Amino acid sequence: MDKDIIESAGKRLPYKVPDGYLEDFTGNMMQHYGRIKREKMRRRYFSIARVAALFLLFLIPGIIFLTDGNSVKNNTDFVGQDSVVISAGENVTEVDNSVSSSITNLSDEELLILTSVLDSDIYKDQL
Amino acid sequence: MTEYTDEYILKLTDKPGTRERGLTLLIDKYKERIYWHIRRLVVSHEDAQDVMQETFINVFRFIDKFEKGSKLYTWLYRIATNECIKLFRKKRDIYTSLEEAGGSLLGSYQTFGSDDGDKIVERFQEALLKLPEKQRIVFNLRYYDELPYEEISKILDTNVGSLKTSYHYAYQKIKEEMLNSEIL
Numbered sequence: 001m002d003k004d005i006i007e008s009a010g011k012r013l014p015y016k017v018p019d020g021y022l023e024d025f026t027g028n029m030m031q032h033y034g035r036i037k038r039e040k041m042r043r044r045y046f047s048i049a050r051v052a053a054l055f056l057l058f059l060i061p062g063i064i065f066l067t068d069g070n071s072v073k074n075n076t077d078f079v080g081q082d083s084v085v086i087s088a089g090e091n092v093t094e095v096d097n098s099v100s101s102s103i104t105n106l107s108d109e110e111l112l113i114l115t116s117v118l119d120s121d122i123y124k125d126q127l
Numbered sequence: 128m129t130e131y132t133d134e135y136i137l138k139l140t141d142k143p144g145t146r147e148r149g150l151t152l153l154i155d156k157y158k159e160r161i162y163w164h165i166r167r168l169v170v171s172h173e174d175a176q177d178v179m180q181e182t183f184i185n186v187f188r189f190i191d192k193f194e195k196g197s198k199l200y201t202w203l204y205r206i207a208t209n210e211c212i213k214l215f216r217k218k219r220d221i222y223t224s225l226e227e228a229g230g231s232l233l234g235s236y237q238t239f240g241s242d243d244g245d246k247i248v249e250r251f252q253e254a255l256l257k258l259p260e261k262q263r264i265v266f267n268l269r270y271y272d273e274l275p276y277e278e279i280s281k282i283l284d285t286n287v288g289s290l291k292t293s294y295h296y297a298y299q300k301i302k303e304e305m306l307n308s309e310i311l
Contacts, residue, residue: 006301
């Protein structure tokens with residue numbers, strides 16, 4: 001009798017499941033899975049973008065620094081090229097000619113001013 | 128409906144291309160069993176619904192970490208049971224004592240359960256709901272799900288000897304409670 005009392009209840013349960021809950025459960029959960037998957041992908045893209053942004057943040061100043069260095073070097077090269085052109089002596093006569101022609105074109109008054117300027121030049125003896 | 132083997136389902140979930148199909152088959156195969164396990168523990172359908180959702184979200188998250196040597200249903204029962212325990216703890220935070228928490232389950236049962244008006248089933252459930260949490264979980268897994276003690280031991284991380292003792296005490300208490308209520 002003692003044991004019977006539990007056995008008589010058996011495995012029956014006094015609960016009911018709302019209609020359609022278990023039938024729809026798989027579909028609902030898979031929709032949820034889709035959302036989780038999309039969210040995961042979104043997070044992955046964000047973290048990749050964040051890493052890329054950090055990379056660029058460190059890379060850009062480096063590129064700018066390197067570009068500046070090159071332009072200074074290029075400018076130096078340019079100046080150097082000029083000086084090379086002048087020191088080569090090929091175009092010196094051309095420069096001299098242009099200077100002498102501009103002097104010949106000066107008026108008497110202008111020539112007087114130029115002479116007085118040249119006389120007052122403190123570095124004239126060093127030339 | 129064809130019932131697929133766990134090995135086949137796990138093979139599908141292993142590959143990204145077939146994972147969705149594998150998860151669908153997994154849910155289809157176990158949803159009913161897991162639902163009733165949860166429902167017996169948490170009593171109300173609303174709570175069971177929340178726990179079911181959390182359980183399968185955890186399945187989605189951790190299916191990659193499932194150890195292939197273990198049984199799939201043991202793993203599912205473990206996740207579901209842990210989610211039920213989490214819910215009990217939350218409720219315990221709301222109710223000030225264990226008795227109150229237990230009483231809340233009984234209250235849920237009296238509100239939502241007892242649809243068929245079978246008195247003996249009602250008395251049985253009421254006696255079951257008065258058990259301490261651990262004894263109630265062990266009793267449910269052994270009595271309703273007929274799981275071997277070795278599997279229950281894996282689900283609850285408890286040794287077999289202690290599980291047998293818990294089950295024995297639970298059985299005695301239910302019987303006593305039912306006999307007392309019969310006299311009254």
